[in-house]
Amino acid sequence: MSVEVERKFVCESDVQDKLKTIGAVCIGQYEFKDRYYDSPAYTLTMKDFWLRKREGSWELKCPAVSRTKVEKTEALCTNYREVTDLPQIQAEVKEVLETFTRATEDSSDSSEQERTDGYGEDERWLKDLKLVCFAEYTTLRCSYVLEDDGGVGRVRVDLDQADFGYCVGEIEVLVSEGDDMQSTQQRIQKTAEKLGLGDKKKIQGKMDVYLQRYCPDHYGKLIKAHIL
Template identity: 45%
Template sequence: MSLEVEKKFVFNADTEENLRKLGAAFLGEQLFKDHYFDTEDFSLTLKDVWLRRRGDNWELKCPVGRDKQNKMDTCTRYRELTELPLIQAHIRQVLEPNGIKKEGTGHTHAVDRTLEKNNCGLTKGQAEEGTGGSWLSEFGLVEFAVFSTVRRTFTQPDTDSIHVDLDYADFGFLVGELEVLVKTEEQIPEALTKIKELAEKLGVSNSQRVPGKMDAYLQRFCPDHYQRLLDAHVLHR
């Protein structure tokens, strides 16, 4: 289990060259496909809890030190759960206080209703593709987003705890990320300082909050879901 401290930024054609001038090393490029899941009434994401499957790996991101994103924050802090039993236990804690029980909910019909409600632009087959476990239907979880990303990753030899990711999403969205992984909440202030210092060297604004891939995807393909998250102050314009 780790804590992810991250700042998103807008990058351009000069960013990679600027990174190399700062001594950054290119770690490689990867292509991955992300599938995101929630209940029909968005019980997870309205609490800023994000369930994702990337390849064969599951990940749950939960907010750290606050219930929802602060509009003035330019960095995000999430706890990452990557072991499936822990993920399932946390989802149960989030859902069952709302009266949602771990019982079968008619997964196929749930997919149909969610697609109709969200206008997400996914076909039923795409939504069901590779969901990877009956436990999803037990919690009433259905896929609400899927997209692929080409990621180019850099790090600096003297600050190898900071990774710089340049993401190219398949729906035409580009975003950079400065990321530090820490083990305890006490290490978050130091991580924020490292990110701020590197952002300044790259000429990245420390006062501007940049939307991530999910913000952009929901705004474009799932406007109803996006508006619900804005109203709940989970996402911000």
């Protein structure tokens, strides 16, 4: 199973020129819509599980390592295990929900339950588990790939413009679960240095900004729990 190791950065106006200068190759530009789901009590996201449907394809991002094990030098990156097989996604989601207090799970009001109406045929399991869409936005993405100096693989760089007015870049490497994360993060760091990134603090992702603007209660709970 793959693990996504990623570092976000602020998109400066000359970032595309910098990418071309260091030998990155543009592999295309495309647009997609994301819909994220959780229980009304935020059961999944409060455990750092992110259930998403992107243009008809499902994905569940799960914590890949304990946050207590992340060193300060690694704090700029995030590590998530990616699950794309729908039956496995459903099994993992059910497991997280079942460990949560039933009384809390049943505390949602009728207006939240009504939001499950209109789901498609492949989304009925969401209604059965009382999962609702808490975030929906469209992203215009321009993607680049860069060969590692050591010839160990490719580093991907995505430049994202969300429809709610936020732009962010992502340096990403996909590795197999159990691979050496330290060397992977070093590959990302080298790419960041080539791009002249001097960020010393973690940059907000699209979801952070979306929740902060449109779902402040949800955002506040995630901040308090040190998820975001």
